[in-house]
Amino acid sequence: SQTIHQWPATLVQPVGSPLSLECTVEGTSNPNLYWYRQAAGRGLQLLFYSVGIGQISSEVPQNLSASRPQDRQFILSSKKLLLSDSGFYLCAWRLRGLDYGYTFGSGTRLTVV
């Protein structure tokens, strides 16, 4: 069966510090991978998605970046965090095709102070 791991679960970082969140998927090959952010009480905002190694599509211009160094590994990074980067970050995977939903990781709650 497929599983998705995301860490850390919580993170408190000062403004201006770097960020690295990691997500790995097991039990499937060549998944579509996604990074979402959810601000408190708000909906899901797609940040990045990837359809293959080294292929990253950005949905929102900002100080975040993403990388996919391996087929089942997806990394979200920032060189300098802003207060507005606080939120609940979710990694997800999905098979290709219209009939497949997302499976989300457990999420990382990031607080920038």
Add this chain to the structure above:
Amino acid sequence: QKEVEQNSGPLSVPEGAIASLNCTYSDRGSQSFFWYRQYSGKSPELIMFIYSNGDKEDGRFTAQLNKASQYVSLLIRDSQPSDSATYLCAAPRSNYQLIWGAGTKLIIKP
């Protein structure tokens, strides 16, 4: 611009009653829809997928799709306090992405 819309709620339903959650969508070409449940502080989890017109039942959950009227609904029978959560509706935007509604907060009152 494809859109999926939901009433943000909160929708308050007494325990044991039927909770009815609705979602409308703008793209007549949308073929499939997903319902996710998100507990406070947790990640969304997929609870229902519906592709064809009509009803699809899974335990206490029934998804209803009406393509002519462009709405999809989720019924929860015999509502329990553990059903209290935010319910998200989603439809494919492309082979790669889903487009999400903002979610409806459901509160089941004991």
